[in-house]
Amino acid sequence: MSRGQLRIYLGAAPGVGKTYAMLEEAQRRRDRGTDVAVGFVETHGRQHTLEMIGDLELIDRRTIEYRGATFTEMDVDAILARRPEVVLVDELAHTNVPGCRNAKRWQDINELLDAGIHVLSTLNIQHLESLNDVVQTITGVPQRETVPDEVVRRAEQVELIDMTPEALRRRMAHGNVYRPEKIDAALGNYFRVGNLTALRELALLWLADKVDEQLDRYRADHRIDATWEARERVVVALTGGPEGDTLIRRAARIADRARGADLLAVHVSRNDGLAGADPALLAKQRILVESMGGTYHQVIGTDVPGALLDFARGVNATQLVLGASRRGRFAQIFSRGVGVTTTAESGAIDVHLVTHAEARRGRLAQPSATSALSTRRLLAGYALAVLGLPLLALVLYQFSDLNLGTDILLFLAAVVAVALVGGMWPAILAAIGGSALLNYFFVPPIRQWTIAERENLLALAVFVVVAIAVSATVDKAARRTREAAQAGAEAQTLATVAGSILRGDRPLTALLDRLQETFGLESVTLLEARDDAPHSPDRRQEMSMWRVVATVGGQPCFAPGEADTDVPVSENLTLVLRGRPLAAADRRILEAFASQAALALRQERLAEQAAAAQPLAEADRMRTALLAAVSHDLRTPLASAKAAVDSLASNEVDFDEADRTELLATAAESLNRLNRLVENLLDMSRLQAGVLGVSRRAMGLEEVVPHALDELGTAGREVRMRIPADLPAVRADPGLLERVLVNVIGNALRYSPPDRPPLVKASEHAGRVELRIVDHGPGIPEAEWDRVFLPFQRAGDRSNDTGVGLGLALARGLSEAMDGTLTPESTPGGGLTMVLSLPTAQAPDRVPEALPAGRTAS
Incomplete structure (x- = not known):
């Protein structure tokens, strides 16, 4: 069975028309005779989207009960049983309700694709994993639901549903995206023109990268080597010489003129590892390239022009920047050089030959050749040439029955031995001296510096040429061996240097x-x-x-x-x-x-700069979170209280006594809620500044708990209490302890189901009194326990959350200020238990550790 194909409609923001476009495509395919069904489509109450569904077949959703609530999710089994040719699945990044087979909807879609069903889906750019933090920086809104980029990149088709920010804001203002009561808040926050413009650019750039990948894959699959100028790419070739800075800056200017062009720097290293460039200059030039937004690459090859063009064609480069040759005019007569050869063979790639200060000044100075052999070996070579050859001539002269050819071969062997020991120059000396000795002792006329026969002259000439050639070859091999060893040692040292920086x-x-x-x-x-x-x-x-x-x-x-x-x-x-x-x-x-x-x-x-900026970033994050939370949570009680007071003050309506009592109760409750919010903010600011006053005395919990319940408005009706009469007194600040209990018990009330109210119970152990506030709500995973004590954090994403998220953070800070602790535990059967531990009045005082200014105890 062939795998199905995935088509994704990608948008920069909600409301651009992704679902509508997906439904339009479904209608077109249905009209062409394709078997189309709707697996899951979310209309969000938008009338035009609902109308576009029309008579498309809807596959029933699956109903799931979770924590007392009912949810509907896509029924994967029903779709697999129905097996349509094409199925519509909205919201690719959706997180399924616990109890579904897969945690994420994109995993459900993978099952459908594996079954051979084609899928149409939708996605907003902010849900891509790689862009999640960027979107949060731009909009200030974290995205909890994300999709791995690879899932989207594997899609056969990704279609961008584009809309200008101004057009999208007009759609919202006309009520085509959100309900009327949400329009003003959305336009003033997430859907600002700047945010939408940035999100649109992110979507366009991400899709352009995917298209670029598809083009590279197509060129590779079809073995296309020619350059396709779909996108400007400027490659600058670096030799490791001082002219590299000039070339990089010139290439960067060329890339800047073509907006969106890529800048790539490449250095071709010889594959023998011997003719190396200056590593220090290359390191500096790499930093320069990366500071200009480019990338650095290094390739290996013997044929430098060929390796350079292979790289340029491999990255689909359109322009190549080279430096003018450093060789002189005489050297260019015998070899065209890299620049001229590359230009002649570049084909469709434009080549820029850039002049620079180093042009025609000669090649870079290479390490001295005289260092290939040690001084000891050179001296040994000269000694062997000066002493060994005369001794050889004396010995051979005693055996006069040997012919001239044999004498020449023996002298040639001696010259090779000198070359092996001392290198080229002692061997040349040996060759010249050996030819003179052969001429004097073994070439007729004997013991004269003349040669009577042309054959003997030719033999001596060949001897000198062969001796010099052999000595040069041996010397070159010795030098190459030494250079290779030195290059290996340098490479190992430089690799260690790089590792020192990384570790x-x-x-x-x-x-x-x-x-x-x-x-x-x-x-x-x-x-x-x-x-x-x-x-x-x-x-x-x-x-x-x-x-x-x-x-x-x-x-x-x-x-x-x-x-x-x-x-x-x-x-x-x-x-x-x-x-x-x-x-x-x-x-x-x-x-x-x-x-x-x-x-x-x-x-x-x-x-160090990042570490220094971290507190500022954290403070800015806290300030942003505070403003975001307070802007909502101050407005709600103020609006309720103002509405109640305005109604009572109005002469247009005559309220009866029951209505007046209800309005007064609403105003009082809203103002009490506002008062608690302000007190929490003030206490948290004092706690962080280290100026919170603590006055501890002996007191019983039975004195404080009822006051906390009264402030919460429960009067003991919704909270069960189990405090033993013989419980010892604790040593605490009454006002601060009451603030702790109000926040902790209020949090338990907020999440407890109506039929299972919170329980407050106390016990004494090892000189401390432990007060447990037990709730049977949804609970918090143990991995999230530390997070709930951070300011401006809320447990989960529940619609009944109120307040700015300071309650538990403030409660823990106040508890520790009184030499107490506040820790969470799991409630048996589900829920969360907060354990407040305080010293008894008889326990000795424990000196708390000083907290630095601006930090909250936690």
Whole structure:
């Protein structure tokens, strides 16, 4: 059975017409003879959507009882039994009621697709998992229901239902989206023009990325190598030379001119790992590319133009930026160079050859070739050439019966031995000296520097050429071996450097430790020029112009002039080393360490800035939550009280005594609720500021609990009490304890079912009195227990929630201020029990830990 196809109608916000478009498509398919059924469609009371359903077949929903309420969900089994060709399933991100087979509706849809049924569904951009936090930042509204991006990306078709913010707001104003009483609040909050514009851009960009993925997949499946200029992509080629900064900035300007263009930087490394670029410069250029919004890539290949074009075609690049050749005119006669070759073979890709200050100045300086062999081996090679060849000639001269060909072969073997020991130059000396000895001792006329026969002259010439060629080959192999070993060691060291940055809380210190260990140094210090330090020639020597950013080892250097070796990282940063001068061959890897040190410092400072901004962000979040909550919860009791008072003051209606009593009771209840809200806010502000006054004395719980119930308006009718008469007195502040009980018992009343009122019971244990407030409501999962004590948090998403979510947070803070604790427990049979523990009057006082200003005890 082939899998069904999923088509998703994606919108930037509710009300753009996703469900309507889905129903239109269903009607079209039904008219063409397709078997279409409606599995689940939510009209939200919109008349036009209801009319569009028309006579489409509706599959009955499943009814589920959960916590005393009745819900309807899509019946997956009924759809599978009916097996239509196409089924409509609205709201892809919906979370199913517990008791359904799957937790999420998209999982239900996967079952239908696996059964071969095609599905039409809808989704808003804010429900995508990857954009959830971005949408919350823009709108201030968290989205609890999300869908993994991969689920949507796997859909065969995603159609964007687009609408301008102004058009959507007009639809709302006309009552086509929400009921009239919700329109003003929606237009002033979530559906502001700025919010809708940002959400629309998110939807367009996300869909553009999906279309881009589909295009790449199509090109790969059909083996299309030609560039399709559907989207501008600018690739800049980096050699690791100093001209890289110029090329990157030029490529960034080209990308900026084409809005939405991608910027990619690529460096082609030789696959033998020997002809490497400057790693320090590449590290700096990578940071520059990423700071401009681009990405950095590295590929390996022997043919640099071919590897570069393969990469550009692979990413569907439209423009390629190269630097002008650094080689001189004479060198370009023998080889066209990378730039010219790439331009000739680029095809549809536009190539920009950018001039720069390094053009025609020659290649980058490579490590000195003389360092391939040690001094000891060079001396041994020269000694073997000077002493060994005359000795060989003397020995062969004693055996005069050997012919000239044999003598030449033996001398050639000696030259090869010299090359193996000392390299090319001792071998060349041996070849020239050997030819002279052969001429004097073995070529007629003997013991003369003349050659009588042309065959002997040719043999000596071939001997010299072969000897030099063999010695050069042997020397090159030795150098390559040494370079490969050095490259391997550098690669391993640089990999360790990168790992030092990725691991640990202090990557900069770890990196300096690694540098000190690698080169056996006494100390390694990163210095930064002070802000007021002038750029004078004496700055290197003045300690007052520098400050130590980080140091490891022994005595640090306080100025670059004190160091044995210093490596400038930037205009104001310098890495200084003490212990011993380092060889010039180590400079490249030192510069790589220096670049990584700058990156690690930047990373640490960004982490510090983020940590410093965290309290501000938290305070802003709290302030936003407070304003959002208070704007609603202050308005509700004020509106009720005002409506009651205005009605009583009106002369247009003559109220009887019962109506007047009811209106007065409504006003009193609303004002009491408003008073409790204000008291909670004031107590929380005092508690966070650390200025809450606590006056503890001995008192009985039977004195305080009834007062709390009276303030709640229960008068004991809706709360059961079980407080033993012999319960010892507690030591607490009466006013604060009453505030704690009002909040905790009020919370229990709010969530208790009518037939099972809360229970307040007390007991004494180990010098403390425990007061348990037991409710049999929906309860809270244990994983959420700590969260309910945070300010402005509410348990779940229930419509009967009231208040700003300060009750339990304030109750715990006040309890701890009285040397008590407030902890949650699960109620047997379902529900939540809050345990308030207070010291008895006879228990010794326990000194509470001081709380920092601005923090709430929790």
